[in-house]
Amino acid sequence: MTQPTADTGMPAPGSSGASTAPAGPTAPVESTAPAGPTAPGRRISGAVWGALAIVYVVWGSTYLGIRVVVETMPPFLSAGARFIAAGLILAAIIAWRQGLPALKATRAQLASAALVGLLLLLGGNGLVVLAETAVPSGLAALLIAVVPAWVVVLRRASGERPGLAAYGGVLLGLAGLAVLTVPGLSGDVRLWGVFTVIAATVMWSVGSFSSSRIPMPANPFAASAYEMVAGGIGCLLVGLGRGEQHGFVLSEVSGRSWTALAYLVVFGSLIAFTAYAWLLHSAPLSLVATYAYVNPVVAVLLGALVLGEQLTWPIALGGAVVVAGVFLIVSTERRR
Structure with missing residues (x-):
């Protein structure tokens, strides 16, 4: 789930998780509120559409990537390795491009x-990574929506x-969420996985909401790097506490799991996040926010096409209701 949002607090599982000053309700990428959004009537450039396509497809595909990673890797240990690697790479890029002072923080x-x-x-x-050992990637994406x-x-x-x-x-x-729990209640998927994703959405929402109300590093990319390293260390510690290292043999990890992990680090946490951060400064916020209801659709389609996940009527109906609710919230906030 990894990841920044425009004005909805919507996560992307493979995203960096950086926090931004909110342009609407809240957003996980600190102090990157648009510095000059496209003026009304101004033509949207090809670069904007290209960056938006990256955010649409890459963040939507991270649910699939997570599902492939946990086929042969422990959930929390793999998540920890991914975020620490992405955080260190991002910090190195910042130091190289902007100098060490850009990483300064109190x-x-x-x-x-x-x-x-x-x-x-x-x-x-x-928690999403853990849940995807028990629920389809498409269902996880719709629950997260x-x-x-x-x-x-x-x-x-908070009084707003x-x-x-x-x-x-x-x-x-919430109505869509209720419908999406039906597969777990009927035994089609493990119910604990469904509730684990729901718990993850609450944790992400609290983190997103609080990120704009506490002191954060001035450089949003540096903030993202620190968040990824801290979150990655936390995942590693939880994985070790759960005993995920016992019986885990590195040589038994499949090539496709390694490929998926590398994809999540490079594309989900670095390339897509950079594209998103650039969009916040270069495109209308109302356009950028559309990823909140496109990502789940992409995730469901990829899960069905690549992994053969079944699209049952509760998932289709519940997903449609959730996406409609997100659309209503996003369209409301962009008029404020």
Whole structure:
């Protein structure tokens, strides 16, 4: 789940998890609110559509990548390795391109970044990785799509008033969530996996919501690097605590799991995140936010085409209701 959002708090499982100052309810990429969004009526460039396509396809495909990784790798240990590798690579790129001062942060900022990283990547993404040992990748993606609804609830609890349409989106999202649990209740998938994904969405929402309310490193890419390293270390510790190292033989990891892990590090956590961060400065926020309801569709299609996951009527109906709720929330927020 890994990952930044525009104005919905929506995660992407293979994303960096960086936090941004919110342009709407909340967003996981700190202080990258658009510095000059495209003016009304201005033509959208090919570069914008290209970057948007990367975010659509790559973040939508990370659910599939996670499912392939956990075929032969322990969930938390693999997630820890992925985020630590991505965080260190990103930090090295920042130091090379911008110099070491770009990585500077106070103790309070480092502590905040570590907290957000643990909430987003250990609690949010790590639990999704664990759940995908028991639920199809497409179902996981649709369950995660309800995150904007939790963000609206958190905003209301903090005293904000999101608006009636946003509440309608919350109700739709929760209704879709109820329908999506039917496969678990009927025994078609493991119910604990369904509830684990739901717990992950709550953790991600709390991390996203809190990231804009605590001191974070000034450089958003540096914040992302610190979050990934902290979250990755957290995943490794949980994996070791669960005993995932026992019986795990590195030589028995399949080539496709290694390939999927490398894909998540390079494409999910680095390339797609960079494209997203650039979009926040180069495209209308309302356009960027559309990934929140495109990613689940991409994930479901890839799961069906590549892994042969069945698209049952509860998944199709529940997914459609959730996506409709997300659409209502996003369209409401972009008018505010």
